[in-house]
Amino acid sequence: MAVRAHVIVRGRVQGVFYRQSTRDKSLATGVSGWVRNLRDGSVEAVFEGDPGSVKEMVSWCRRGPPTSRVEAVDVDWNEKPEGLAGYEVRY
Numbered sequence: 001m002a003v004r005a006h007v008i009v010r011g012r013v014q015g016v017f018y019r020q021s022t023r024d025k026s027l028a029t030g031v032s033g034w035v036r037n038l039r040d041g042s043v044e045a046v047f048e049g050d051p052g053s054v055k056e057m058v059s060w061c062r063r064g065p066p067t068s069r070v071e072a073v074d075v076d077w078n079e080k081p082e083g084l085a086g087y088e089v090r091y
Helices: 018-029 051-063
Strands: 003-012 032-037 043-051 069-076 088-090
Touching: 003 051, 018 032, 018 043, 018 051, 018 088, 043 051, 051 069
Parallel strands: 032 088
Antiparallel strands: 003 043, 003 069, 032 043
């Protein structure tokens, strides 16, 4: 059964390849969804897939790529999966 996590990541997460790194890691993990920058300087991401893989992505978000500095991660586990396929960077 698939789960969905809706994540907001705060800190130094824009201009440090956070979105592209999230996409690459998600594809390697087999998770579907999307990622985008928000106007307030945070990054928003959605992950859908098997529970273990989605939890792995949420954990990864707490570290991010080496050039980032994650200060906070908010996760909403209450959304229902939409059946997304692939992983995209949204602009």
